[in-house]
Amino acid sequence: MDWNPAYSWLVLALLLSLAELTSGAMLLLALGVAAALTAAVTALGLTLPWQLISMGIFAGVLVPLGVMVIRPRFSPKGVDYGTTGTGVEKGNRYMSLKRDFDNATGIKINGDFYRLRVLEDDQTDLPNGTPVVFKRFEGTTALVSLAPADNARQDETSQHQE
Numbered sequence: 001m002d003w004n005p006a007y008s009w010l011v012l013a014l015l016l017s018l019a020e021l022t023s024g025a026m027l028l029l030a031l032g033v034a035a036a037l038t039a040a041v042t043a044l045g046l047t048l049p050w051q052l053i054s055m056g057i058f059a060g061v062l063v064p065l066g067v068m069v070i071r072p073r074f075s076p077k078g079v080d081y082g083t084t085g086t087g088v089e090k091g092n093r094y095m096s097l098k099r100d101f102d103n104a105t106g107i108k109i110n111g112d113f114y115r116l117r118v119l120e121d122d123q124t125d126l127p128n129g130t131p132v133v134f135k136r137f138e139g140t141t142a143l144v145s146l147a148p149a150d151n152a153r154q155d156e157t158s159q160h161q162e
Helices: 005-023 027-043 048-074
Strands: 093-095 105-109 112-118 131-138 141-146
Touching: 005 027, 005 048, 027 048, 093 105, 105 131, 105 141, 112 131
Parallel strands: 112 141
Antiparallel strands: 093 131, 105 112, 131 141
């Protein structure tokens, strides 16, 4: 069996599709499908410039389709991955938590634990269950203000300590 340039495109398609398992962004999968379609075009006997043009066209169509149409169907409802730190949680109320292994005080935002610091007095150690209002991040530290005890909203995932 002779080596055909289409096999190279198929190997690239397989590698890109396997790499998608590590990211979940649907970008690499879209590129893998584009490479597989380019392999089909290559099997028809087109030259390298036409192969590259077809890869560009397939990627130009499939990448936006994969990222904007297919990826949202695989994301859980109500979770905005990649938005933590952009300001969308500013003003939300959380309850302070104590982390098990080092007893650090923090809050959970979108399922991730962040150490906290109170803006008014630079306090970093609060009792478990203290209501706070998130203001902003400074590095990986959540800067918060103490909230009144009534009307405190608990993030669904922050009831479970890590």
